[in-house]
Each structure stands twice: as structure tokens, then as C-alpha cells.
Amino acid sequence: QTGYSGTQNYTNGVPAPSPNFVTDSYNGAYRLRETRQGVNIITLNNLNHPYSDVGSAIDFTDNDNNWTQAEMGNDKYALDVHFGAEKVFDYWKTVHGRNSIDNNGMQIKSYVHSLFIAYYNSSGPVYYSNQSAWYPATNTIHYGDGDGSTYKSLTSLDICAHEIGHGICQYT
Secondary structure: OOOOOOOOOEOOOOOOOOEEEEEEOOEEEEEEEEEOOOOEOOOOOOOEEEOOOOOOOEEEEEOOOOHHHHHHHHHHHHHHHHHHHHHHHHHHHHOOOOOOOOOOOOOOEEEEEEEEEEOOOOOEEEEEEEOOEEEOOOOEEEEOOOOOOOOOOOOOHHHHHHHHHHHHHHOO
């Protein structure tokens, strides 16, 4: 049950032409990872760290592979990112024959719950979460949670397509 794209059917480790939602069985649980037509799609929890600090990022996991909003809480938006990366990959592969972002099988790695620098003050950087971005230096995508009032989590399908599009432009 994604935050924006509703309930999606999933397949675990079973090749299918274009399943809606694929996870990876790992250590007795399931995580938001898959290999789709040879391309790794990975969605990680950046634990509200700055986008430049991914060393503590962890997998989103579920014990029974039934990812419900009730159990996911604010992490439900990670499901949108994973679903969005899958659908955007499928679009570029099917419609344009493009093999991922770089057209050479590059992994699509996304970090949810990332913070971004808003400005600097005398104490250092001040962070906010009203942003999503493609980072060309690391070939990764980061998604912010929004502020809860003006902006909700910035993880909808169109935002996923937009950020992956930056990477495609970089490699075209």
C-alpha cells in the first residue's frame, strides 16, 4: 500500500514481463530491492540524515511481504519510490529501449528520508526536507519527507520520473 499510488501487486523473485512491485527475500524478511532485466533497483532508508551522509542508510524491510500502511507509517512513501523507480525503468526500457539511467545497466539507487541544506548560519548548515534530488556525483536519488503541512513526502511517481530524468539527461 503505497502513499500515493495505491495498492500495488507484487512478485517476489519471479521473473515477469512488468510486475508492479518486486521485493527481495533476504535473511527471513523482504526488502525493497530487486534485479529487473539485469538492473539493480535499490530503495534505502537514509534515517533523516543529510543527502551527503548515506553511511548509516538501512534497508526497508517487511516480515511477510505484505507492505501495509498500518505497519509502514511514514515509511509507506518508500514504497512509492520503489514502485516509481520500477515503473520509470520499465517506461524507458519498453518505449525507448534504454537500459537504465546510463543506458548501460546502471543501478537505480534511491534514499528516502533524506535531508537537504537550506542555508548556513553561524552554527553551520540548517537542513530541511522539502526537496528531492538527483545527485550526479554519486548517481543516486534522494527524497525528502516534506514539512508535513505545506509539503507531504516528495515521492510521487511524477517526482521519481523527474529525478531519474535528471540522470538520463546527464548520461545522454
